[in-house]
Ligand SMILES: [Ca+2]
Ligand SMILES: [Ca+2]
Ligand SMILES: [Ca+2]
């Protein structure tokens with residue numbers, strides 16, 4: 449019985465031998481396994497969570513060949529082709545073995561598993577709101593970005609930047625979708641934002657209506673500098689109110705820097721190629737006391753002049769003697785006495801008293817009762833002191849200034865396009881809500897007293913008959 453079994457076994461094994469012999473050209477026992485290519489990719493780099501695929505091609509594999517993949521000496525697969533999901537970041541040695549009886553081949557690899565690119569904060573501000581003309585800044589922080597990472601910002605599918613951090617000035621109002629993409633090899637992240645661009649003019653422009661009037665509708669601030677009329681006729685808060693709605697009362701702004709801020713019952717539109725408003729003064733030939741004008745649009749719609757001011761640059765603004773960024777501080781003498789001042793160019797002098805006005809010349813109704821500082825531009829009209837004192841007009845662009853067009857308007861007509869920023873660069877304004885007028889010169893005109901701008905009112909020029 450035992451003899452028989454071993455015979456059967458012999459025949460069975462022999463049969464296999466014969467069968468495999470018939471199916472191959474060569475004897476498997478004599479032809480060792482080998483890799484199809486002697487060169488191979490040794491280093492692999494994958495992102496955490498991705499599948500690592502390695503497909504070594506081997507010649508002369510037989511049915512009894514077994515395979516083994518080891519990652520840092522731990523077996524992770526017994527397939528010939530590796531499909532492995534990287535679940536830990538780091539650098540690993542990977543070994544592949546194919547074994548058949550006494551025959552084997554081995555290959556070593558190095559695998560780097562990178563952490564994926566990701567946003568530092570999973571929560572983010574999705575909605576942005578900016579004002580037309582402002583810069584939209586979006587700064588997504590990203591982790592694990594290799595140096596080769598590229599960035600793309602798109603507005604409605606049009607690329608606007610390749611920087612990681614966006615600095616973008618939208619050129620139209622409306623709401624649009626903004627997409628950010630960071631892309632590295634085989635790895636990318638995307639974030640979407642919603643941006644609303646507000647056009648302050650669309651939101652807050654106050655057009656003229658049937659009931660609109662041409663004159664000043666409200667005084668928002670009256671802060672004169674010291675002067676002979678201050679705290680007296682032409683120099684009180686009541687006098688400021690009296691220039692509302694007309695052009696027959698007089699308001700003095702005192703010496704350099706003293707100002708008044710007013711508004712209208714509608715936005716004064718900047719009409720192209722035309723002057724836009726007129727400010728009435730009491731200038732006459734030989735008696736100009738140039739006041740400087742600043743304008744502002746109520747960008748935040750709150751009715752308060754807390755928005756950007758732009759100065760109207762007149763003819764003297766580019767003159768060499770003109771002082772830009774000028775500042776001057778007056779000290780309250782607390783009595784009828786010269787009012788000392790000190791400027792930011794180390795000049796000091798006084799607003800001089802005269803015998804016609806014997807009150808304290810320092811404004812007693814303003815908040816600053818020890819000293820007050822004004823800032824702006826100082827212009828230098830010519831003061832003629834030979835014989836009858838006179839002050840020459842500046843060429844154009846100032847208030848209470850007897851320029852060539854003064855008699856046409858009975859005042860000084862102003863063009864909003866003269867507006868400049870702090871660096872004297874022109875700015876484009878479609879309309880203005882607030883006007884500030886301040887005395888632009890400083891000097892003593894003898895018996896005329898200090899140079900002090902007067903205004904009698906203002907009109908929207910488009911409403912003047
Ligand atoms: Ca204009
Ligand atoms: Ca405002
Ligand atoms: Ca005056």
Ligand SMILES: [Ca+2]
Pocket residue numbers: 729730731735736737848900901902
């Ligand atoms: Ca005057």
